[in-house]
Amino acid sequence: MIQLTPHMRIMVAVEPADFRKGIDGLAQLCREVLARDPFGGAVFVFRNRNRTMSRLLCYDGQGFWLCQKRLSTGRFRFWPTGGESGARTLAYHQVQLLISGGDPEAGNTAPTPWRQLQAVG
Numbered sequence: 001m002i003q004l005t006p007h008m009r010i011m012v013a014v015e016p017a018d019f020r021k022g023i024d025g026l027a028q029l030c031r032e033v034l035a036r037d038p039f040g041g042a043v044f045v046f047r048n049r050n051r052t053m054s055r056l057l058c059y060d061g062q063g064f065w066l067c068q069k070r071l072s073t074g075r076f077r078f079w080p081t082g083g084e085s086g087a088r089t090l091a092y093h094q095v096q097l098l099i100s101g102g103d104p105e106a107g108n109t110a111p112t113p114w115r116q117l118q119a120v121g
Contacts, residue, residue, distance in 0.1 A: 009042040
C-alpha cells in the first residue's frame with residue numbers, strides 16, 4: 001500500500017496524460033515531458049483529458065506503484081496550471097485534496113506536522 005507523507009516530493013503533471021499508457025509510458029512522460037527521473041523516489045500525479053481519472057506513479061526502490069482513481073460522478077473541477085517543465089510541486093495534503101475533487105490552492109488545511117513542531121519549539 002502507498003501512503004502519502006509530508007516528506008515525499010510530489011509532482012503534478014499540468015497537462016493531461018494518455019491513460020492508454022501504462023507504467024512504462026508514464027515513466028517516459030516523467031523523463032521527457034516533466035524532465036524528472038521516475039526512479040528518483042518522487043510521486044507523479046497525472047489526470048486524463050476528460051478530468052474523470054487520476055493516476056499516481058512512484059518507484060519505491062523495488063518497483064513501480066501505479067494507483068488510479070476514477071470518479072463515479074462528475075469531474076475534477078480543479079487541476080494545477082503553470083509550473084516549470086509541465087509540472088507543479090504540491091504538498092501531500094494538497095494532493096489529498098486534489099484527488100478528492102477539491103481545490104488545494106483554496107482549501108484551508110491544518111499545517112504540516114513539522115511546522116507545528118517548529119512553532120512550539
